[in-house]
Amino acid sequence: MTIIEGLKNEFPLIKADVSLREYSTFRIGGNAKFLLKVSDKKELKRIIEKANNINLPFLVIGGGSNILFSSKGYDGIIIVYKQDKLINSIVNKNNIINVDANIPLSVLISETKLLSGLEWAVGIPGTLAGAINGNAGAFGESISDIIKSVNVLELKKGKLIEKKYNKDDCHFSYRNSVFKNNNNLIILSAEIQMNSGNKEEIEKRIRGNLNKRSLKQPKGFSVGSIFKNGNDFSAGLLIEKAGLKGMKIGDAKISEEHANFIINLGNASSDDVLNLIKIIKKEVKEKFSIDLEEEIKIFN
Ligand SMILES: Cc1cc2nc3c(=O)[nH]c(=O)nc-3n(C[C@H](O)[C@H](O)[C@H](O)COP(=O)(O)OP(=O)(O)OC[C@H]3O[C@@H](n4cnc5c(N)ncnc54)[C@H](O)[C@@H]3O)c2cc1C
Known part of the structure; x- marks a missing residue:
């Protein structure tokens, strides 16, 4: 029996080779080896137990609004723990x-x-x-x-x-x-x-x-603010002062409206975003001697 057949026996709704684009508000991501949407605690515990027993890497996500997935995908199971109604x-x-x-x-x-x-x-x-x-x-x-x-x-x-x-x-x-x-x-x-x-x-x-x-919030596919603000600085303002607003790599663009947002214009890859992040950190460090720290979670 293959892994997916075994998993399907216990979790009929599990899917294989699922694009992660639909599971991140950035609309970026390659395929997850497996993906399961669970809506309750019992099912969540069951699938984690299973993944743990068969040594399958797992990651639990919610709305995917603070995540950059890799365009290379995820070699394990993404577990989407989300329920649209208030139940318990x-x-x-x-x-x-x-x-x-x-x-x-x-x-x-x-x-x-x-x-x-x-x-x-x-x-x-x-x-x-x-x-x-x-x-x-x-x-x-x-x-x-x-x-x-x-x-x-x-x-x-x-x-x-x-x-x-x-x-x-x-x-x-x-x-x-x-x-x-x-x-x-x-x-x-x-x-x-x-x-x-x-x-x-x-x-x-x-x-x-x-x-x-x-x-003040830019429109388009994003994951909110990329960097944390500091006690005495706004990351967006520093990026703006560094002259980086509007900079583009591939389809990833530093928002003109709010420089702490990166917008996916349609087909940005995770590398496009990571390269923009690298440039922003380097320029801000050089100009203001400040190390910006990512607020988003990067799974690369
Ligand atoms: C337009 C826009 C505006 C935003 N504005 C703000 C803002 O004003 N302030 C702000 O703080 N954020 C903001 N965000 C970022 C984001 O919406 C928040 O951080 C949100 O709380 C993330 O929730 P999520 O369910 O989407 O998490 P996800 O993106 O799914 O996950 C984020 C992290 O949490 C982990 N996680 C998710 N569920 C679980 C779980 N059950 N157990 C353990 N770990 C888990 C994931 O593994 C990941 O590491 C914004 C995002 C967008 C797109």
Whole structure:
């Protein structure tokens, strides 16, 4: 029996040789050897157990809005943990919500409009898990502000265990967490602390943030900001001052609207983007003596 036949017996929906372009908002990526979309925690655990047992490399993703896949593809299984409806969620009397982390932030916001805490996140694509992984944020707030705990599946020395990470265990910092550089920590669900608030005021803040975003956010295929800002610099401004706005390699272009965005004009390869990143880092270092650090996850 081939690997795919074996996998198909247990996971009928698994696919082989799947283009990753459709699974990243960058629309860049070669083929994944295997890909499985899972919508619940049980199925997620089952496939990770299986991949682990047969030594198949795996990567769990959500909305793919912060990822650059390699145009050479991925030699393992991509597991897409995403569910478009809020299924498992419990709100307790202290406004703490226990929710599966595969839910898109947009759905979470629309389902919790009677509560305050996520107004800043409107317009950020992707899932709650992706946001926790990279400590996503905007307008001076971030997901770590409202996380109480995260339920994690941890693969350690070949063994899978489920563990609760309290907020302190998550080591959140600016666009970073304990999860960001460890693909063996899989985020299953989270407890988030919302606050009671006035529905009209919450909706007004959401509309205001959406307006601000639509004024400055470039259109086109992207993965958001490529580089982290510093305490005393904006990466976009440095790139702009270095005269790099509009620079193009292949179909990858530094946005004219916001220099911290790279836009795929249609057929950019991962190398096109990586070469632009290399030039940006070199020029910014030479001109301003600042080392820019990538915010996005690069799987090359
Ligand atoms: C137009 C645009 C605007 C954006 N604006 C912002 C912004 O204002 N602020 C901001 O912070 N970001 C922004 N982003 C980036 C991105 O949307 C966020 O980082 C988002 O939270 C990523 O979520 P995702 O589900 O798409 O993650 P993915 O891209 O799927 O994954 C990101 C990382 O998380 C890991 N991951 C995903 N799911 C899990 C899981 N269940 N367990 C463990 N690891 C997991 C992946 O392996 C990967 O390493 C923007 C992106 C775009 C395209």
